Amino acid sequence: MSRIGKLPISIPAGVEVKIEGNVLTAKGPKGTESVTFPSELEVKVEGNEVIVNRKAEDRKSRSLHGLFRTLISNAVNGVVKPFEKKLEIVGVGYRAAMQGTSINLSLGYSHPVIIEPPKGITIAVDQNTKITVTGTNKQMVGDIAALIRSKRPPEVYKGKGVKYEGEYIARKAGKAGKK
Numbered sequence: 001m002s003r004i005g006k007l008p009i010s011i012p013a014g015v016e017v018k019i020e021g022n023v024l025t026a027k028g029p030k031g032t033e034s035v036t037f038p039s040e041l042e043v044k045v046e047g048n049e050v051i052v053n054r055k056a057e058d059r060k061s062r063s064l065h066g067l068f069r070t071l072i073s074n075a076v077n078g079v080v081k082p083f084e085k086k087l088e089i090v091g092v093g094y095r096a097a098m099q100g101t102s103i104n105l106s107l108g109y110s111h112p113v114i115i116e117p118p119k120g121i122t123i124a125v126d127q128n129t130k131i132t133v134t135g136t137n138k139q140m141v142g143d144i145a146a147l148i149r150s151k152r153p154p155e156v157y158k159g160k161g162v163k164y165e166g167e168y169i170a171r172k173a174g175k176a177g178k179k
Contacts, residue, residue, distance in 0.1 A: 005065035009050040009073045012080045017045055024050070024072055028079025031120060031136040035075050037068045050076065078136040085145035087131040091160035094152070095128040103131065107152040107162070115151075117144055130165075 011017055015028040024043055025034040037043055040061040042053045052069040054061040074083075089096055089107075097104045103123045105113040117123050121135040121144050131148060135141045145164070154161035156172045163169060 002062065002066040002069070005052055005054070005069045007069065009052075009069065009076055011045075011048045011050060011076060015076060015079055017050060017076060019043055019045060024075070026076045026079050030079050030082050033075035033079055033136050035068070035071050037072070038064055040064055041068055043068075043072065074138045075136075078138060082134050082136050083138045083141045084132055084134040085141055086165035087133070087145060087148055087162055088165055089129040089131070089162050090154065091152075091158075094160065094162075096125045096131055097128065098123070098125050103148070105148070105151060105162075108160075113151050115144075115148060131162075 012028070015026055018025045018027075022039060023034055023036050025032065037052075040055055040058075041064060042055055044051055044053075050072060052065065052072060054065045089105075091108065093106065094108060095106050097106075099114065101123070102114055102116040103125065105115070107113055115123075117133075118140060120137060121133065121140055123144070124132045124134070126132070133141050133145045133148070135144075149162045149164065152161040154163045154167075154169045156170060157174055159169045159171060
Protein backbone atom coordinates (compact mmCIF):
# COMPACT_ATOMS: atom_id res chain seq x y z
CA MET A 1 0.00 0.00 0.00
CA SER A 2 1.24 3.46 -0.85
CA ARG A 3 2.23 5.37 2.29
CA ILE A 4 1.15 8.66 0.78
CA GLY A 5 -1.82 7.35 -1.20
CA LYS A 6 -3.60 5.82 1.78
CA LEU A 7 -3.65 9.09 3.76
CA PRO A 8 -7.03 10.87 3.67
CA ILE A 9 -7.16 14.48 2.46
CA SER A 10 -8.99 16.75 4.90
CA ILE A 11 -11.19 19.38 3.27
CA PRO A 12 -10.61 22.83 4.83
CA ALA A 13 -13.54 25.02 5.84
CA GLY A 14 -14.97 26.99 2.92
CA VAL A 15 -13.95 24.47 0.25
CA GLU A 16 -16.52 22.62 -1.83
CA VAL A 17 -15.37 19.36 -3.49
CA LYS A 18 -17.36 17.72 -6.30
CA ILE A 19 -16.60 14.54 -8.24
CA GLU A 20 -18.13 14.10 -11.69
CA GLY A 21 -16.91 11.03 -13.53
CA ASN A 22 -13.09 11.16 -13.46
CA VAL A 23 -12.83 14.87 -12.58
CA LEU A 24 -12.52 16.25 -9.06
CA THR A 25 -13.31 19.96 -8.74
CA ALA A 26 -12.34 21.97 -5.65
CA LYS A 27 -13.94 25.39 -5.27
CA GLY A 28 -12.73 27.74 -2.55
CA PRO A 29 -12.36 31.41 -1.67
CA LYS A 30 -9.21 31.89 -3.83
CA GLY A 31 -10.44 30.11 -6.98
CA THR A 32 -11.31 26.78 -8.56
CA GLU A 33 -9.00 23.89 -9.40
CA SER A 34 -9.82 20.58 -11.07
CA VAL A 35 -7.89 17.32 -11.32
CA THR A 36 -8.66 14.61 -13.87
CA PHE A 37 -7.71 11.27 -12.33
CA PRO A 38 -7.28 7.96 -14.21
CA SER A 39 -9.88 5.19 -14.24
CA GLU A 40 -7.52 2.92 -12.25
CA LEU A 41 -8.27 5.00 -9.15
CA GLU A 42 -11.44 5.46 -7.13
CA VAL A 43 -11.90 8.86 -5.46
CA LYS A 44 -14.72 9.49 -3.00
CA VAL A 45 -15.75 12.19 -0.54
CA GLU A 46 -16.65 10.91 2.93
CA GLY A 47 -17.67 13.58 5.40
CA ASN A 48 -15.01 16.28 5.21
CA GLU A 49 -12.30 14.01 3.76
CA VAL A 50 -11.34 12.90 0.26
CA ILE A 51 -10.16 9.29 0.05
CA VAL A 52 -8.19 7.90 -2.90
CA ASN A 53 -8.20 4.11 -3.42
CA ARG A 54 -6.97 1.98 -6.27
CA LYS A 55 -9.24 -0.54 -8.00
CA ALA A 56 -6.49 -3.08 -8.81
CA GLU A 57 -3.07 -4.01 -7.47
CA ASP A 58 -1.18 -3.84 -10.78
CA ARG A 59 2.00 -1.83 -11.22
CA LYS A 60 0.35 1.12 -13.01
CA SER A 61 -2.33 1.55 -10.33
CA ARG A 62 0.25 1.44 -7.55
CA SER A 63 2.42 4.05 -9.28
CA LEU A 64 -0.53 6.43 -9.83
CA HIS A 65 -1.98 6.10 -6.31
CA GLY A 66 0.36 8.40 -4.38
CA LEU A 67 0.80 10.80 -7.30
CA PHE A 68 -2.88 11.58 -7.73
CA ARG A 69 -3.48 11.73 -3.99
CA THR A 70 -0.84 14.49 -3.84
CA LEU A 71 -2.25 16.29 -6.91
CA ILE A 72 -5.75 16.24 -5.39
CA SER A 73 -4.36 17.44 -2.05
CA ASN A 74 -2.57 20.35 -3.80
CA ALA A 75 -5.80 21.31 -5.59
CA VAL A 76 -7.89 21.20 -2.39
CA ASN A 77 -5.34 23.15 -0.33
CA GLY A 78 -4.43 25.61 -3.13
CA VAL A 79 -7.93 27.11 -3.32
CA VAL A 80 -7.67 28.13 0.37
CA LYS A 81 -4.01 29.17 0.69
CA PRO A 82 -2.38 29.87 -2.70
CA PHE A 83 1.11 28.58 -3.42
CA GLU A 84 3.98 31.02 -3.89
CA LYS A 85 7.57 31.05 -5.07
CA LYS A 86 9.96 33.90 -4.35
CA LEU A 87 12.82 34.88 -6.63
CA GLU A 88 15.70 37.32 -6.17
CA ILE A 89 17.55 39.26 -8.87
CA VAL A 90 21.27 39.76 -8.16
CA GLY A 91 23.51 41.95 -10.31
CA VAL A 92 24.29 45.57 -11.11
CA GLY A 93 21.61 46.97 -13.40
CA TYR A 94 19.44 43.86 -13.17
CA ARG A 95 15.88 44.73 -12.14
CA ALA A 96 12.21 43.91 -12.63
CA ALA A 97 9.15 46.11 -13.09
CA MET A 98 5.47 45.45 -13.58
CA GLN A 99 3.73 46.48 -16.82
CA GLY A 100 0.05 45.85 -16.13
CA THR A 101 -0.12 42.14 -15.32
CA SER A 102 3.10 41.20 -17.14
CA ILE A 103 6.63 41.52 -15.78
CA ASN A 104 9.42 43.46 -17.52
CA LEU A 105 12.90 42.14 -16.69
CA SER A 106 16.16 44.03 -17.38
CA LEU A 107 18.79 41.28 -17.20
CA GLY A 108 21.79 42.69 -19.06
CA TYR A 109 20.51 41.88 -22.54
CA SER A 110 20.11 44.49 -25.28
CA HIS A 111 16.33 44.08 -25.00
CA PRO A 112 13.88 43.83 -22.10
CA VAL A 113 12.48 40.39 -21.31
CA ILE A 114 8.69 40.51 -20.93
CA ILE A 115 6.80 37.58 -19.41
CA GLU A 116 3.00 37.41 -19.49
CA PRO A 117 1.63 35.15 -16.73
CA PRO A 118 -1.15 32.68 -17.60
CA LYS A 119 -4.65 32.99 -16.15
CA GLY A 120 -4.69 32.19 -12.43
CA ILE A 121 -1.08 33.24 -11.78
CA THR A 122 -0.18 36.56 -10.16
CA ILE A 123 3.29 38.11 -10.26
CA ALA A 124 4.35 40.86 -7.84
CA VAL A 125 7.61 42.85 -7.70
CA ASP A 126 9.07 44.29 -4.47
CA GLN A 127 12.06 46.69 -4.41
CA ASN A 128 12.89 46.04 -8.12
CA THR A 129 14.83 42.88 -7.18
CA LYS A 130 12.33 40.58 -5.46
CA ILE A 131 9.67 38.72 -7.46
CA THR A 132 6.78 36.73 -5.98
CA VAL A 133 4.81 34.28 -8.14
CA THR A 134 1.45 33.28 -6.60
CA GLY A 135 -1.39 31.01 -7.71
CA THR A 136 -3.73 28.18 -6.77
CA ASN A 137 -2.07 25.63 -9.10
CA LYS A 138 1.25 24.46 -7.61
CA GLN A 139 2.61 23.16 -10.92
CA MET A 140 1.90 26.39 -12.82
CA VAL A 141 3.48 28.50 -10.06
CA GLY A 142 6.65 26.39 -10.23
CA ASP A 143 6.69 26.48 -14.05
CA ILE A 144 6.41 30.28 -14.22
CA ALA A 145 9.07 30.71 -11.50
CA ALA A 146 11.38 28.35 -13.43
CA LEU A 147 10.67 30.27 -16.66
CA ILE A 148 11.65 33.58 -15.02
CA ARG A 149 14.82 32.00 -13.55
CA SER A 150 15.75 30.47 -16.93
CA LYS A 151 16.00 33.93 -18.54
CA ARG A 152 19.26 34.54 -16.60
CA PRO A 153 20.26 31.68 -14.28
CA PRO A 154 22.80 32.58 -11.59
CA GLU A 155 26.39 32.24 -12.76
CA VAL A 156 29.04 30.64 -10.58
CA TYR A 157 31.76 33.33 -10.56
CA LYS A 158 29.91 36.41 -9.30
CA GLY A 159 26.49 34.92 -8.51
CA LYS A 160 24.69 37.33 -10.86
CA GLY A 161 21.28 36.35 -12.24
CA VAL A 162 17.83 35.29 -11.10
CA LYS A 163 17.72 32.79 -8.24
CA TYR A 164 15.16 31.35 -5.87
CA GLU A 165 15.02 32.97 -2.43
CA GLY A 166 17.39 31.10 -0.14
CA GLU A 167 19.01 29.16 -3.01
CA TYR A 168 22.69 28.42 -2.47
CA ILE A 169 24.94 29.13 -5.45
CA ALA A 170 28.20 27.14 -5.38
CA ARG A 171 30.85 29.73 -6.21
CA LYS A 172 34.07 29.20 -8.16
CA ALA A 173 37.35 30.95 -7.40
CA GLY A 174 38.17 32.31 -10.87
CA LYS A 175 41.66 32.85 -12.21
CA ALA A 176 44.42 32.47 -9.62
CA GLY A 177 46.93 34.69 -11.42
CA LYS A 178 50.20 34.19 -13.29
CA LYS A 179 53.09 32.46 -11.53
